[in-house]
Amino acid sequence: xxxxxxNPLGGVADRPGLSDDxxxxxxxxxANMAKTPGFAPRRSQREMIAEIAKTxxxxxxxxERIICVEGPTGTGKSLxxxxxxxxxxxxxxxxxxxxxxxxxxxxQLINKDLPSVLHQAxxxxxxxxxxxxxxxxxxxxxxxxxxxEDQQELDLDEIDIDPTAATWSVKPLPEELETVKAMWEARExxxxxxxxxxxxxxxxxxxxxxxxxxxxxxxxxxxPFYEQCAFLNASAQRKKAxxxxxxxxxxxxxxxxxxxxxxxxxxxxxxxxxxxxHLPDVAIEQNAARSHLLGPQKALTNLTTxxxxxxxxxxxxxxxxxxxxxLELAFKVEVKMLKERLAELFEAIKDVHPAMQRPEGxxxxxxxxxxxxxxxxxxxxxxxxxxxGLRERFxxxxxxxxxxxxxxxxxxxxxxxxxxxGEGSSVTGMALASAQxxxxxxxxxxxxxxxxxxxxxxxxxxxxxxxxxxxxDGKDFECCANPTSAADMLRSLLWSQxxxxxxxxxxxxxxxxxxxxxxxxxxxxxxxxxxxRLASPFDYRxxxxxxxxxxxxxxxxxxxxxxxIIEMMNTGLIxxxxxxxxxxxSYKQMNAVAKGLNFELADxxxxxxxxxxxxxxxEHRERIAAGEGSILxxxxxxxxxxxxxxxxxxxxxxxxxxxxxxxxxxxxxRSEWLESLGRNPFIEISVPDASFKLIQAAGxxxxxxxxxxxxxxxxxxxxxxxxxxxxxxALPPFKRTIGRxxxxx
Numbered sequence: 097x098x099x100x101x102x103n104p105l106g107g108v109a110d111r112p113g114l115s116d117d118x119x120x121x122x123x124x125x126x127a128n129m130a131k132t133p134g135f136a137p138r139r140s141q142r143e144m145i146a147e148i149a150k151t152x153x154x155x156x157x158x159x160e161r162i163i164c165v166e167g168p169t170g171t172g173k174s175l176x177x178x179x180x181x182x183x184x185x186x187x188x189x190x191x192x193x194x195x196x197x198x199x200x201x202x203x204q205l206i207n208k209d210l211p212s213v214l215h216q217a218x219x220x221x222x223x224x225x226x227x228x229x230x231x232x233x234x235x236x237x238x239x240x241x242x243x244x245e246d247q248q249e250l251d252l253d254e255i256d257i258d259p260t261a262a263t264w265s266v267k268p269l270p271e272e273l274e275t276v277k278a279m280w281e282a283r284e285x286x287x288x289x290x291x292x293x294x295x296x297x298x299x300x301x302x303x304x305x306x307x308x309x310x311x312x313x314x315x316x317x318x319x320p321f322y323e324q325c326a327f328l329n330a331s332a333q334r335k336k337a338x339x340x341x342x343x344x345x346x347x348x349x350x351x352x353x354x355x356x357x358x359x360x361x362x363x364x365x366x367x368x369x370x371x372x373x374h375l376p377d378v379a380i381e382q383n384a385a386r387s388h389l390l391g392p393q394k395a396l397t398n399l400t401t402x403x404x405x406x407x408x409x410x411x412x413x414x415x416x417x418x419x420x421x422x423l424e425l426a427f428k429v430e431v432k433m434l435k436e437r438l439a440e441l442f443e444a445i446k447d448v449h450p451a452m453q454r455p456e457g458x459x460x461x462x463x464x465x466x467x468x469x470x471x472x473x474x475x476x477x478x479x480x481x482x483x484x485g486l487r488e489r490f491x492x493x494x495x496x497x498x499x500x501x502x503x504x505x506x507x508x509x510x511x512x513x514x515x516x517x518g519e520g521s522s523v524t525g526m527a528l529a530s531a532q533x534x535x536x537x538x539x540x541x542x543x544x545x546x547x548x549x550x551x552x553x554x555x556x557x558x559x560x561x562x563x564x565x566x567x568x569d570g571k572d573f574e575c576c577a578n579p580t581s582a583a584d585m586l587r588s589l590l591w592s593q594x595x596x597x598x599x600x601x602x603x604x605x606x607x608x609x610x611x612x613x614x615x616x617x618x619x620x621x622x623x624x625x626x627x628x629r630l631a632s633p634f635d636y637r638x639x640x641x642x643x644x645x646x647x648x649x650x651x652x653x654x655x656x657x658x659x660x661i662i663e664m665m666n667t668g669l670i671x672x673x674x675x676x677x678x679x680x681x682s683y684k685q686m687n688a689v690a691k692g693l694n695f696e697l698a699d700x701x702x703x704x705x706x707x708x709x710x711x712x713x714x715e716h717r718e719r720i721a722a723g724e725g726s727i728l729x730x731x732x733x734x735x736x737x738x739x740x741x742x743x744x745x746x747x748x749x750x751x752x753x754x755x756x757x758x759x760x761x762x763x764x765x766r767s768e769w770l771e772s773l774g775r776n777p778f779i780e781i782s783v784p785d786a787s788f789k790l791i792q793a794a795g796x797x798x799x800x801x802x803x804x805x806x807x808x809x810x811x812x813x814x815x816x817x818x819x820x821x822x823x824x825x826a827l828p829p830f831k832r833t834i835g836r837x838x839x840x841x
Contacts (some may be wrong), residue, residue, distance in 0.1 A: 112154030114184075121183045122149060125217035129175065132216050136801075140167065140630040144176035147628050152184040152366060152596040157624035161596035164372070164613060164625065166604040168632035168828075169795055173600050174209045177368050181598060182213070182221055182339060184366065190595050191360040192339045195347045197371035197378070198737065205341050224337035226359060228346060232330065233290045234309040235283060235321035236525070241306060242280045272303050279307075283324075290326025313533065315525040318515020331358065344369065344378040351589040352382060362593040372599030373788070376616035379582035380762070386576040387544040388567065389442045392537060396435060396500070399534050400427045402507065402527055409524040410514045419510040426503055434496040444489045445475075445564060445573055473566040476761045479768045480559035480580075481552055490575075494545035501538040507531050547577035555772065558583070561765035580766040583618035591618060603791050605629055606784035608826045632828060634798045641806040642794070642830035644815055651752050651811040658685050661751055661810055662692035669808065672700055673725040675716070675744045679793050680731050681752040689751070690729060697727065704730040713738075720744050735793035746805035748797045753811045753823070754789035755782050779819065787823040794827055
């Protein structure tokens, strides 16, 4: 097989358009892949390759090399963007970052797709997986857990681990004590790279927290294990790679830090966002800010003790002592001032909104907000608007927190100096970790109060959702602020900085249009964004049927609708010998239907929430393989990412259209803002989102070109309302049976 490579020199990076070399490489790569066993040529995949390559090369718009590609199941999306984006990135001397929303897709790319392209397509490149610190063991923490610190000659068989040591966040299991010893030995002998995903046994999450650290806990060059750090060594290797696989949260976190901290600089990078429809929600969550008012009191007191502790651990550093003396004096005044501002803000909230005081029957540990008592424990500001008087209190708290934050930033920088010079001790390192943790906590506090103290946004701009929750049994308040749109952030930090980008998913459009996606992401025709909806390779008219049966009840009448669904299922809607997936819009209806089924059906139901998703799917597959029927019950989350080809799923039943109730503070605030502009949030948000979910749900049926079956929708709004008919038109071209279902024939 001939291997082709590109020279990134010669002005390619400065000249828009696909060069002959790139075109040749892509053609050769696709031809090589076509020779591999099991490869099926697809017209939609070739179109995807061509459109991505031309967009990234600047043929459509040299200033906005961004494309959104909706590639239905069976398109071969990963191969489509790999065979187009890698050659363009290599030719232009740029890095390619592929970002996903799930670990499963990351593993598919690293273990299957990228090796296949590397070995079969003839493109020369290197690749690596980018992971956060919590995916690698911290050798300093491991040393403390194993009790090895300060032992000159370590006999691993004689290590005595104290299960009650402060470094254990939870009481370890007996086997975890042995695991710590084995890990330490593996690190000592360099037989393990420190990647927890590569460890030979499963590790519970609480145990992983004890083994790992985050940015706040890392002492950097001051750590005695700095040179062998698993995370830093992996980062160094990653920086050399041509293609880096990451996740949306890591990409956005890196951009928030200015770019180039963990991943390549965005100005040198082309991004592919697979499962790209998740990007706006992840971006909104990344920009959320929250802080308690009274909870940080003890931490702030601890802050005042750090300067003295540092002085004692570096006795021969006059420069550090001078800074510590200055900070110690400043903290005595400034921390006291911040505590006073927090207490004043606490009282002001109670005065302005007495309902925030502990309501009768309030359960602070409940995750549900559907009880009257818990609803009273959340005070949301309509349209995100904070009253003037209270906003001034937040502004005073913001100024005070900013002063202490800036001092803490200086404290962190001062502690790092002796550690970087090889001075100090493990106590100095712990002081740095504590100071860094307080620095991050103060930054969150400052950011939260800043969002609460801002003047109201312009009426035309999406607002920030702001609300306050009673926490700690009603003894404290948590102030929360979330943007209601990620568009501006993505535009400023990502789209305007990167060399090019691809957003792709099996479902990107809503109601057949990209309008909703563009609004969420800050993309669109006005910026020159390209958008392509590829045709499905599946023959829907011959292979699949959409059934909307006659029903005597409306889906809006919850109890009657549920009762009719139970009757339909018990009298023939479900074939108990098939593989069936039933999707509900709520747990309430799912549980009610499950309770009403006859014994034969109920015995075959595997219900979401009854066990781990992986275990339910494994049992479902075992039943079908054994020639038995199996029925999966799930809610909207089962409408995405569930791959049940062939006999595993020949019937998808959708009990009700997926209209989400805008009950979160962010959703309510955005709806109020749209209404204030004379717009209709139901039509602009609820209907497109429900259409999106419906397409995803119907997409569970056909997973390969040989699959067949039917989709039954038990919600007549799909044919009896104007918005429903729009949603119906956006579905794939199934053969349709409306008003008369097959089971009733």
